[in-house]
Amino acid sequence: MLKRLLFLLLILPALLAGKAQRPNIVFMFTDDHSPLAISAYGSKINKTPHMDRIAREGMRFDNCLVTNSICGPSRAVILTGKYSHLNGFLTNGNRFDGEQQNFAKILQKSGYQTAMIGKWHLKSQPTGFDYSEVLIGQGPYYNPPMLKNGERTQHTGYTTDIITDLALDWLDKGRDQKKPFMLMYQHKAPHRNWQPGPKHLTMYDGITIPEPDSLFDDYSGRGTAARTQRMEIKRDLSPNDLKLNAPRNLTPEQLKLWNAAYGPKNEAFKKANLQGDDLIRWKYQRYIKDYLRCVASVDDNIGRILDYLDANDLTSNTLVIYSSDQGWFLGENGWFDKRWFYEYSLRMPLIARWPGVIRPGSTNSDMVSNVDFAPTFLDVAGVAKKIPTDFQGRSFLPQFKGETPDDWRKSFYYHYYEFPGAHSVRRHYGVRTETHKLIRFYGIDEWELYDLKADPTERTSRYGDPKYAEITAKLKKELTRLQKELKVPEDTRPIQRRKPAPKNKKS
Ligand code: CA
Numbered sequence: 001m002l003k004r005l006l007f008l009l010l011i012l013p014a015l016l017a018g019k020a021q022r023p024n025i026v027f028m029f030t031d032d033h034s035p036l037a038i039s040a041y042g043s044k045i046n047k048t049p050h051m052d053r054i055a056r057e058g059m060r061f062d063n064c065l066v067t068n069s070i071c072g073p074s075r076a077v078i079l080t081g082k083y084s085h086l087n088g089f090l091t092n093g094n095r096f097d098g099e100q101q102n103f104a105k106i107l108q109k110s111g112y113q114t115a116m117i118g119k120w121h122l123k124s125q126p127t128g129f130d131y132s133e134v135l136i137g138q139g140p141y142y143n144p145p146m147l148k149n150g151e152r153t154q155h156t157g158y159t160t161d162i163i164t165d166l167a168l169d170w171l172d173k174g175r176d177q178k179k180p181f182m183l184m185y186q187h188k189a190p191h192r193n194w195q196p197g198p199k200h201l202t203m204y205d206g207i208t209i210p211e212p213d214s215l216f217d218d219y220s221g222r223g224t225a226a227r228t229q230r231m232e233i234k235r236d237l238s239p240n241d242l243k244l245n246a247p248r249n250l251t252p253e254q255l256k257l258w259n260a261a262y263g264p265k266n267e268a269f270k271k272a273n274l275q276g277d278d279l280i281r282w283k284y285q286r287y288i289k290d291y292l293r294c295v296a297s298v299d300d301n302i303g304r305i306l307d308y309l310d311a312n313d314l315t316s317n318t319l320v321i322y323s324s325d326q327g328w329f330l331g332e333n334g335w336f337d338k339r340w341f342y343e344y345s346l347r348m349p350l351i352a353r354w355p356g357v358i359r360p361g362s363t364n365s366d367m368v369s370n371v372d373f374a375p376t377f378l379d380v381a382g383v384a385k386k387i388p389t390d391f392q393g394r395s396f397l398p399q400f401k402g403e404t405p406d407d408w409r410k411s412f413y414y415h416y417y418e419f420p421g422a423h424s425v426r427r428h429y430g431v432r433t434e435t436h437k438l439i440r441f442y443g444i445d446e447w448e449l450y451d452l453k454a455d456p457t458e459r460t461s462r463y464g465d466p467k468y469a470e471i472t473a474k475l476k477k478e479l480t481r482l483q484k485e486l487k488v489p490e491d492t493r494p495i496q497r498r499k500p501a502p503k504n505k506k507s
Contacts (some may be wrong), residue, residue, distance in 0.1 A: 021384055022111075022180040023354065024318040026305065030182065030298055030430070031071055031119055031191040032338065033324035037295050045155075045209050045285035046292045047329070051351060053324050057352030059362045059400065065369045065412050065432070066326040069338045069345045071191070072096070072121050073417075074325035074370055079103060079128075081374030081391035085488055086417065089122065091188070091418035096122035101388055103374035104128030104182065109385045113179045115170050117185035118163040123463035125150055129184075131174055133487040135165050137347070139188050141195035141294075143249055156251065158188050158197035160294070164301040170309055182377065185305065189294040193241045196293030200255065201261035203296060204289045211284060214457065216277065217333040223446045225426040231329070232279045233287060236423070242286050284331050291330070313345040319380055320352040325370075339425040341414045341432070341439050342458050354380075358400050366404050367412050367434075368396045392486060410434070413482040419443065429488075431479040438463075438475035449475070 025114040035041040038048045040055035041062075067077050068084045076089035079102040084090045088097050104114045105128035116126045125147070133148040144159045145152060157161045167185045175181050196203070215233070219226040230236050239245055243262050250258060274282050302322065309315045315472060329335035338345040352358060371393035378387050379395035387395070397403055415429040415505035430439035437458070439448045449463040449472055462468040482488075 001228055012463070021136075021317060023380060024180050024314060025182040025377055026318055027182070027184045027186075027377075028187040028302060028305070028320065028322045028325040029118075031121075031186075031188055031327070032294065032328045033190055033298070033349060034328035034330050034344065035347055036344075037190075037292060037308060038349055038351075039353065040351060041349065045288065046295060047297040048295065051349075054302075054320055054353045055352045055361075057355070057360050058320070058351060059357045059364055059366055061350035061352070061399075062363060062365045063367050064323070064348045064350035065346050065367060065414070066348050067369060067371050067414060069193065069326040069340060069414075070326050070416070070418060073380060074348075075120070075342075077370050080375045081371060081388070081393045083371060083392055083413075083486055083488070084391055084417065085390070085486075086390075088259075091421065092121075093418070094123075094460055096124045098122075098124045098127035102128050103377050106378055106383065106386050107381055108184050108248055108387075109493055110381060110386065111179060112381060113181040114183075115167075115175070115181065116184045116186070117167045117170060118184075119188045119273055120186070131170055131192060134154045135188060138191070140247075140249065141188065142247060142254060143251070156296070160187055160197060160297045163187055164304055167305065169330055170214055171308060171312075171314075180381070182381070183433075187298055187301075189298050190291050194287070194290035194294050195243075195247055197297045198257050198288055199300075200293040201257060201298050203293050209285060209288045211281065212330065212332045212461070214333050215280065215331050216360060217285060217459075219333070222356070222458075223380045223461060224444055225441045225446065226333075226339045227430065229335070229423055229425050231335045231339075231423040231425070233283050233331055237283055237287060237336065243290065280334075281461065288331060316355045318353060319352065319357075321353075322349065322351045323370075323373075324349050338424050339416055339418065339423060341416065341428060341430050341437065343452075343456070346414065346432070352400060354400060359402055363398050363400065364404075366396070366399055366407055367432075368399065369393065369412065372396050411478050411482065413479070413486055413488075429479075429483075431475055432484060433475070433478075436471055436475060438479060440479075448503075468501075 001481050034093050035042050037046055038051050040052040041058055066074050070092060072092045073084045073089050076087045076096050078088040080100060092376040108114045108128055114129045115131040116129045117133050119139060126132040126134060133146050135144055135146055139159060140160050145154050198265050246255060246258050255376060269436055309318055326338045327347045329344050332344050375387045375391050375393050375395040376397055378384060379397040412432045417427050419425060419427045426441045428439050428441045428445050430437060435453050436451060437450045447463045448461040449468055451462055
């Protein structure tokens with residue numbers, strides 16, 4: 001007995017030290033940021049030095065796929081480790097059931113301090129956090145009211161800066177420094193309607209941003225769904241998107257800055273009376289520049305967080321992740337927005353730095369997904385045993401260490417539900433492998449098949465082409481297998497009968 005006690009006393013400091021060494025997690029997350037607007041992913045249109053730093057000192061994932069390409073649903077999948085049909089958050093019209101299990105709750109019970117700061121967008125209040133200060137709904141770009149642990153607060157300034165100020169404040173004074181922490185630091189930017197901050201209002205003035213090759217796509221190689229959407233730069237950007245009107249609720253000083261940057265150009269536009277392709281080009285420039293200005297502000301602020309970690313000796317024991325809730329169209333196919341199973345909206349950026357675990361400057365091309373984030377965070381925190389058996393994702397901690405498990409997924413299931421809804425993208429599901437993608441728009445019973453090797457930007461569906469009959473049959477079988485494995489309800493018709501979303505609803 002005495003021996004045992006002595007032994008315990010001897011190892012106690014080691015046990016305590018071991019506990020103190022559990023890694024912190026800083027999960028940086030934005031809304032609607034395409035990997036192709038990050039220079040670490042080879043952007044041809046902007047530079048993101050601080051995001052690039054995370055990639056240079058860590059790992060870039062080139063095949064991170066979203067299960068349902070839209071804001072709220074992606075967040076719900078990340079929290080719960082489950083597909084939308086099981087966590088109940090299928091569309092932005094839903095309300096998240098915070099009673100269900102989520103990874104933050106498990107981390108909290110495992111001795112982690114947990115905080116959620118910034119965009120939440122799940123309607124119900126955050127659960128599983130020691131501290132939260134979140135935007136209300138979408139939240140505005142300027143002067144945001146927020147909910148601090150459920151109590152309303154009001155801030156003046158640019159939202160991307162404010163969310164960072166709050167995160168730094170919590171890191172510095174808000175947390176228990178003796179405990180490991182998990183911080184969800186989540187921006188509204190660069191979500192529609194892309195209002196830049198005061199520092200970037202005139203960035204890119206006098207510069208022409210390169211256009212994507214498919215800006216003038218006519219969708220001739222695709223089906224009804226692509227031809228009936230409402231997300232074209234040509235037609236569907238509003239005066240609000242194009243900043244022909246100043247935003248509401250600016251302070252007089254903010255309004256002055258805004259008018260100085262945008263006012264005279266509005267006049268120039270009206271006088272020029274552009275038409276046809278010239279007008280599309282003008283709209284593209286107007287849209288993409290504001291989008292990239294919003295990204296520039298996020299990047300600056302990420303730099304502030306990285307600097308804080310450096311200055312406070314936190315860098316070496318902190319996993320830093322940068323990601324965004326889905327992919328996005330930067331004018332490819334003539335589109336803005338997301339929603340589709342097509343590659344541009346399917347691929348999420350995912351960059352991770354963890355000194356001593358992740359090899360600097362490495363890349364990974366395994367099919368990982370937002371459904372894997374929850375189990376990965378638990379695995380990283382050393383509580384893999386607490387990953388609930390009904391989580392559908394899988395930890396990619398082995399990938400962080402440069403390994404791919406032999407039985408890693410070779411196919412991926414996707415399902416989008418929000419129709420009728422903003423941008424009129426038809427409900428669809430499908431399966432993607434490394435080489436092919438099969439999509440079924442089940443409300444109109446149309447199929448599409450893409451050969452991702454021969455046609456990586458998916459311009460021409462090969463469905464029905466006899467040359468592709470064999471692969472089509474294989475993929476249909478795999479689709480059925482995945483739906484069964486993931487417990488997708490056979491009857492999706494009740495969702496089809498949902499009340500139409502209000503017109504012009506933002507998401
Ligand atoms: Ca989003």
